Amino acid sequence: ADGDLLFNVNSDIRFNPRAAEQPEWQNEDNEEFLPTGETSIDSYPNWLKFHIGINRYELYSRHNPAIEALLQDLVSQKITSVAMKSGGTQLKLIMTFQNYGQALFKPMKQTREQETPPDFFYFSDYERHNAEIAAFHLDRQVKRICIKRKVEILILDFRRVPPVAGRLVNMTREIRDVTRDKKLWRTFFISPANNICFYGECSYYCSTEHALCGKPDQIEGSLAAFLPDLSLAKRKTWRNPWRRSYHKRKKAEWEVDPDYCEEVKQTPPYDSGTRILDIMDMTVFDFLMGNMDRHHYETFEKFGNETFIIHLDNGRGFGKYSHDELSILVPLNQCCRIRKSTYLRLQLLAKEEYKLSLLMKESLLKDKIAPILYQPHLEAMDRRLRIVLKAVSDCIEKDGYDNVVANDFNTDVNTVTTER
Numbered sequence: 001a002d003g004d005l006l007f008n009v010n011s012d013i014r015f016n017p018r019a020a021e022q023p024e025w026q027n028e029d030n031e032e033f034l035p036t037g038e039t040s041i042d043s044y045p046n047w048l049k050f051h052i053g054i055n056r057y058e059l060y061s062r063h064n065p066a067i068e069a070l071l072q073d074l075v076s077q078k079i080t081s082v083a084m085k086s087g088g089t090q091l092k093l094i095m096t097f098q099n100y101g102q103a104l105f106k107p108m109k110q111t112r113e114q115e116t117p118p119d120f121f122y123f124s125d126y127e128r129h130n131a132e133i134a135a136f137h138l139d140r141q142v143k144r145i146c147i148k149r150k151v152e153i154l155i156l157d158f159r160r161v162p163p164v165a166g167r168l169v170n171m172t173r174e175i176r177d178v179t180r181d182k183k184l185w186r187t188f189f190i191s192p193a194n195n196i197c198f199y200g201e202c203s204y205y206c207s208t209e210h211a212l213c214g215k216p217d218q219i220e221g222s223l224a225a226f227l228p229d230l231s232l233a234k235r236k237t238w239r240n241p242w243r244r245s246y247h248k249r250k251k252a253e254w255e256v257d258p259d260y261c262e263e264v265k266q267t268p269p270y271d272s273g274t275r276i277l278d279i280m281d282m283t284v285f286d287f288l289m290g291n292m293d294r295h296h297y298e299t300f301e302k303f304g305n306e307t308f309i310i311h312l313d314n315g316r317g318f319g320k321y322s323h324d325e326l327s328i329l330v331p332l333n334q335c336c337r338i339r340k341s342t343y344l345r346l347q348l349l350a351k352e353e354y355k356l357s358l359l360m361k362e363s364l365l366k367d368k369i370a371p372i373l374y375q376p377h378l379e380a381m382d383r384r385l386r387i388v389l390k391a392v393s394d395c396i397e398k399d400g401y402d403n404v405v406a407n408d409f410n411t412d413v414n415t416v417t418t419e420r
Helices: 046-052 067-078 129-139 170-178 259-263 276-287 326-335 340-349 357-362 375-399
Strands: 078-084 093-097 103-106 141-145 148-152 164-170 197-199 219-225 236-241 298-301
Touching: 046 067, 046 276, 067 164, 067 298, 078 170, 103 298, 129 164, 129 219, 129 298, 164 170, 170 197, 236 326, 259 276, 276 340, 276 375, 326 375, 340 375, 357 375
Parallel strands: none
Antiparallel strands: 078 093, 093 103, 103 219, 141 148, 164 219, 236 298
């Protein structure tokens, strides 16, 4: 239904008449637009195909060919301009491509095998480019070809993370020489080892001592495709009920009140619909990654409260493979609720033939800067998956299966309902 689509191409979007006059897509004022009329969707750039595929239930459909094409664009399109992203604690760059698509670039700050230092608070941890890439793959699917038949094996199958790909960027040609951001340009320098470095402006780790240096001017990073401009598709920002205190000494209410979930479930939008189940999905997602930094989340305003949570900003995942942060799982332990589709998938991923770590490793090999995750991180995901399943099992034993596992399947056709 039209109400379930983020955009109705023929009526909802401002038409830019310049697009009809030029064979190339025009975007001279940094405005995004969708064409109308008889233009074939095949002629749209892949970033636009991604945007018009967004609906009430997911960022992209399971078999949307534009996603693979968009991932290829992220690593191959010519970068035409670069600017620092305002806000946030660490340096992030907005990159614009020749086809007018845009992506958020997070540069490499840690090697694959480095762990978060034990004395770091979660709110001062590094943002890792490979965590952004791995989160995208964990959130979606991977295809496996069997000898006798083609079988599609899904990982979490949420499809709530915008497409992300790793790219090796030339800091001289693709950042310094194309930026009009003078504040960024002024921070470039040549290190004593004759490498090109820069540090930009931000509140954490933007100094000569924390500069990002190439070898000699190549740096790898993650590129996350932009969502539609806020002027076209407003998003609502929600405070995560299980947000941490972001304070060195204070605890959040949920850390001291074991009945906190009961209070949450009496508060809109958690008192009806699927939002509490969305929070549980996000909890599992974050626990598998070890991501403690989920202070807010976003939804598309057009769809009201009956829509999915966008899993944005996952750079603080995969920081420690030797430690499982059990506090991330508190929402599940307190609420004892989970979707049946999520529970069945987690049970499948715990089986030897569909092992989560193996599926992730296979999926991540597709990325241009693979390997993405250090092997101990993959093994940690299997260990954490067992912890999640034990938590659900304990809830079922305590409250009963039907009170814990929410049936989101259509019993007539044995498929997940659109409430998914």
